[in-house]
Amino acid sequence: MSADLDLAERAARAAGDVLLSRYGRPPEGLAAKSTGTDPVSDADREAERAIHELLRSERPDDGLLSEEGAHAETASGRRWVVDPLDGTVNYLYGFPVWAVSVALEDDAGSALAVVLDPVRDECFSAVRDGGARLAGAPLHVRRPADLGQALVGTGFAYDPVRRAQQAGVVRRLLPRVRDIRRVGAAALDLAWIAAGRMDAYYERGLNRWDWAAGRLLVTEAGGVVTALEGEPEGLLAAATPDLLSDLAALVG
Numbered sequence: 001m002s003a004d005l006d007l008a009e010r011a012a013r014a015a016g017d018v019l020l021s022r023y024g025r026p027p028e029g030l031a032a033k034s035t036g037t038d039p040v041s042d043a044d045r046e047a048e049r050a051i052h053e054l055l056r057s058e059r060p061d062d063g064l065l066s067e068e069g070a071h072a073e074t075a076s077g078r079r080w081v082v083d084p085l086d087g088t089v090n091y092l093y094g095f096p097v098w099a100v101s102v103a104l105e106d107d108a109g110s111a112l113a114v115v116l117d118p119v120r121d122e123c124f125s126a127v128r129d130g131g132a133r134l135a136g137a138p139l140h141v142r143r144p145a146d147l148g149q150a151l152v153g154t155g156f157a158y159d160p161v162r163r164a165q166q167a168g169v170v171r172r173l174l175p176r177v178r179d180i181r182r183v184g185a186a187a188l189d190l191a192w193i194a195a196g197r198m199d200a201y202y203e204r205g206l207n208r209w210d211w212a213a214g215r216l217l218v219t220e221a222g223g224v225v226t227a228l229e230g231e232p233e234g235l236l237a238a239a240t241p242d243l244l245s246d247l248a249a250l251v252g
Contacts, residue, residue, distance in 0.1 A: 001112050001127045004059075004104055008080075008114040009123060011054045012100040015047035015084050016118035019091065019100070022046075023119075027092050038158040039088055047084035047100065055080055062104075067209045078106045081212035087185030096120075101187035103212035113213035115191040124191040124217055132194045132220040141223040141239040142196040144178075147246040150199035150239075153181045153189040157205045166204070173250050186235075190214025193237055194221035200238040202251045204228055211235050228252060 022028075022043045029042035048066050055064060056072070063074030066082040080102065085091055087098030096119045104111045108128070115124040124139070126132035132139040144150045152173065156166050174180055181198060183189050187210065189201045194217040215225045218237050224244050228234030228251070236251070238244035 001130070005112050005114070005125060005127060007054070007058055008102045008104060008112060009116075009125065011051045011082075012102045012114045012116035012123070013118075014050040014054055015100045016116050018047045018050050019043055019085060019098075020118050023091065024094055030092075035158040035160075037089075039092060041088070041092065043091065044085045044088060048082065051082050051084055051100075051102065065209065067207065078104060078111070080104055081209050083187060083209040083213075086187040086210065087183075090184045095184070097183055097185055097188060099185050099187045099191070101209065101213040103216065105212065110212065110216040113216040115187045115213050115217060117188060117191075124194065126194070126213075126216045126220040128216065128220070130220070132217045134195055139194045139217070139221040140196060141193060141218065141221045142199050143239055144199050144243065147177055147200075147243055147250075150177050150243060150247075151179055151181060152177045152247070153183055153193070153198045153201040155182060155184065155186055155189065155203040155206075162205065169251050176250060186210040187214045190218050190237060193223060193239065194218050200243055200247050202228070202236045202247060204234040206235050 027041040031040050033040050061076040063079035064072040083101040086101050091098040100116045102114045111128050113126045124134050156163050186206055192198050193201055218225050223239050224241050225237045228236050238247055
């Protein structure tokens with residue numbers, strides 16, 4: 001997997017360079033996607049183009065699934081799953097928490113993952129059965145004694161009705177945990193769980209490109225990831241199976 005991991009990192013950095021070159025400038029090509037508060041801009045599109053062109057050049061038989069619409073069917077049985085800019089709202093506001101997410105899937109499932117934080121120049125990576133790493137150092141999830149000691153991350157949907165429901169979940173959860181963080185970029189939430197910067201994370205309504213790379217980071221760092229009941233694209237991640245079951249009981 002070393003050649004593929006190198007390609008994934010180069011693709012993520014190509015997108016990161018595009019995004020950094022536009023970061024802090026007035027947005028161009030701004031449009032809305034699922035709702036009026038769910039934006040996309042030329043920065044997202046150009047970052048996706050940089051990744052797509054590199055993958056198409058070096059792995060022309062592989063498939064591609066990307067958030068901004070780039071798509072290719074697979075002739076090799078492998079597929080790249082890409083979020084060229086995870087945390088678009090943060091990016092457009094100049095809030096320095098956003099990332100590029102690149103994952104490779106094959107017939108056996110998730111094969112490798114890269115989540116790049118261009119602002120901090122942190123590149124999280126994982127290879128199936130090979131562990132998760134940051135700057136060459138192995139990553140390991142934290143193992144708090146119980147949910148009451150856990151720092152929990154989450155995210156919110158763009159749909160107002162769903163957001164109101166999610167507020168009810170937070171109200172139920174907040175008294176039962178150490179605290180709650182809302183980062184605004186699912187890929188970084190999961191990378192930070194792998195790095196031990198948070199203990200658990202939950203969110204409903206994610207798309208595959210939101211969690212494809214982050215899920216492998218968590219599992220290769222010793223954590224557990226599962227789908228939320230009734231929502232196949234939902235996600236729940238935690239450091240240990242015990243913590244996961246307690247969290248699921250409150251947010252499921």
